[in-house]
Amino acid sequence: MITLDLTLPDTRYPIHIGHGLLDQVELILPHLPIPQVAIITNEVVAPLYLQRLTQQLEQHGVRTIPVVLPDGEEHKNWQTLNLIFDALLAANAERKTTLIALGGGVIGDMTGFAAACYQRGAPFIQIPTTLLAQVDSSVGGKTAINHPLGKNMIGAFYQPRLVLADMDLLATLPERELSAGIAEIIKYGLLGDIDFLGWLEANMDQLRARDPAALQYAVRRSCEMKAEIVGQDEKEQGVRALLNLGHTFGHAIEAGLGYGQWLHGEAVGAGMVLAAAASQALGWLTEEDVARVQALIAAAGLPVRSPDFGAAEWLRHMGHDKKVESGVIRFVLLKKLGQAVIQPGLPPPLLESLFHSQHIDPTLALQ
Structure with a gap:
């Protein structure tokens, strides 16, 4: 223990x-x-x-x-x-x-x-x-x-x-629920530990096979990171917001589809792909970085494309995000793999482009 x-x-x-x-x-x-x-x-x-x-x-x-x-x-x-x-x-x-x-x-x-x-x-x-x-x-x-x-x-x-x-x-635990949990584990590597991200890439098959040692290490490392962040910022006034990487998009997916249609981790997985794509549009990540994020999320058995709500519906749901301040949506994005930052607002043309990108699936319509 x-x-x-x-x-x-x-x-x-x-x-x-x-x-x-x-x-x-x-x-x-x-x-x-x-x-x-x-x-x-x-x-x-x-x-x-x-x-x-x-x-x-x-x-x-x-x-x-x-x-x-x-x-x-x-x-x-x-x-x-x-x-x-x-x-x-x-x-x-x-x-x-x-x-x-x-x-x-x-x-x-x-x-x-x-x-x-x-x-x-x-x-x-x-x-x-x-x-x-x-x-x-x-x-x-x-x-x-x-x-x-x-x-x-x-x-x-x-x-x-x-x-x-x-x-x-x-x-x-059903396979789908296992993958949903792995989404949150991937989040920790992306937001603050590039070595852990590499470990996940090397050990994804073991995690999905429920190898006891791999699972226990992944749970321990995730809890270590969360405990450290929460210890610095219990009420989410600063650094704790970084734990919401992928969640602004993910929560919009859950609300837009109707709660229960996608599991939380599934929505976060697709949301992290969108966060990576937005980071690339700002010049922070390379195309290869985004492909790496997408490949890892796909390897976890998670969706990498989001539903096609249309820009107006996306913005409506994201407007109810807890990180909104003075009417501005604050996004958790990636300066580089392993380093997350809070970005207040994104240019409307960037968002419009994002919601019509290859990361949106037109067959997944609003229910």
Whole structure:
């Protein structure tokens, strides 16, 4: 087991990465203020892992409240969030009842937001069951739900007490979800570690084959980078925004197609290709650099071409991005491979050209 610490001015918590961690309940018990937890999961994960976690906790005298939500990004909304509150109130859950997120990014985000709100702040723990959640969304305390006009626009910064990344849980992950997680791993190499980017190019086949050593290294390196960035900028006032590489375009894809049509990592993959193309248009990347980005994303099993919404629709969805300041869309682009920067605004002709480029697929129309 590898343990990383995420250190912030007013809190610090461990990120455990390893095998068989779901069965090591002793890692969880010290983080429970009282012996009561609510385990929030979904209809897909519950049959796999809910009983196993529940039994171990109850064997140590911990009372459990199971909360099973519908699965999918399209359910990351107020209505589903309220199901968590309904269950907590019905069970007389207290302010010190710990909420445990047992699932992927949707479950983690909603559980964290529910914890931030319930009785004005209850403790919570992340047990991510997808690769994307292990390398990104479970770490750093961003919690949110979606709105039809924009992804993750309603939420709170609220840190967990513990992140437990059990690599064994990835064995049941569908191939499409595995690729979606690799998108976020590629992001870390592109934004800040060119050596890691090279490692990913050399080891993509091993990652997709779920080689244990390759997966654990990729998760560890991703979490190291995210912990370092979040430690510098918890509330995304500066450097943390770099973690949104590919996300301005990606979130527009998710909103434009309708949440759940593409997985988050799929949209981010195509979004990183567009970010690389925009960086080339500014003279920062070469054509060979963009081809390298596209080849790596394709090798991960991710889409490299985005839906054809038309420029007006693209701009409408990107206008709801969280990085917009004073009406200006701020893009995360690449000065060079391994070095991301925040670019406030792009010239309209450049954007127009981008939305009519080879990176847009006219067969993927707005639904």
